[in-house]
Amino acid sequence: MCWLFDLGNSRLKCAPLMADGRAGESIAIDHRNGALAAALDRHLPSEFDVAYLASVADPALRVEVLQALTARCRRISVARTQSRWGDFRIAYADPARLGVDRFLAMLAAQADCSGGAVLVCAIGTALTVDLVDAAGGHRGGRIAPSPTLMREALQARIVQLPASGGSYREFGADTPDALAAGCEGAALGLIERSLAMAGRELGAAPTLYLHGGGAPALLPQLPPARWSPQLVLQGLARWAALDTAR
Known part of the structure; x- marks a missing residue:
């Protein structure tokens, strides 16, 4: 199983990657209250194969999310803007x-x-x-x-x-x-x-x-x-x- 993560300045949105190549039903987590790790524990499986991350958030918050994902998945791919x-x-x-x-x-x-x-x-x-x-x-x-x-x-x-x-x-x-x-x-x-x-x-x-x-x-x-x-x-x-x- 693979998951998609969109980390913005106010919320983290995540969704499973479906077999047809589209994003499944998404979950929005408000990370401004400092309870991001607990929210991820509630909403994500304990193990999955790949995490695809797009982030425009503060570097410290991005590191926090990457650490949480590293404990759960085998590989993380960070999306970057292409010309x-x-x-x-x-x-x-x-x-x-x-x-x-x-x-x-x-x-x-x-x-x-x-x-x-x-x-x-x-x-x-x-x-x-x-x-x-x-x-x-x-x-x-x-x-x-x-x-x-x-x-x-x-x-x-x-x-x-x-x-x-x-x-x-x-x-x-x-x-x-x-x-x-x-x-x-x-x-x-x-x-x-x-x-x-x-x-x-x-x-x-x-x-x-x-x-x-x-x-x-x-x-x-x-x-x-x-x-x-x-x-x-x-x-x-x-x-x-x-x-x-x-």
Whole structure:
């Protein structure tokens, strides 16, 4: 048995690698409470063959996860961003500067869209946007704070502003709603502008993919979007297929 692991800044997502080469049902573990080892004990088998890991987290946390996996599996394969993958080519001159989560999400979205142009948006701690044309060329991307990070940053500087709560409406009638309208609205504006500019650049609108823990809050305002919570894990499954073939 093989397992896939997507280690982000807030959560560790893991899923078994299925016989058809896709990620199975995933488990999300919030590692900010310091109980990562205990959570892994609850959710993972005591022994398995291979662990495939994609990590953009703090190096110390990555080491903690690697130590936990070493005690359980025979081999660990750490995914890294590649300049090319088949027809897919990244825009960055230095592949190491493009987060592996963005790389894997683009791989998965491009495969899911059968080679069509895609705009891949992740809403986690950060909000990232990446455009891939129909020929597999990565046109580049954007990075901004997510709505959650915006709220936390505001509350850190202005303590009377709540870091969460409120409901999105175009113009909030109280402070929590106004904060939701402002921070979620900023994210929506960035995604909508990216989609519009991508359509202008490519001559046709790309398929919009959304993933990440903050995406569900934005989905009602983005009806064209494809909600793909396992996008990074599915991309990691593609990585695993190549690793197995070597």
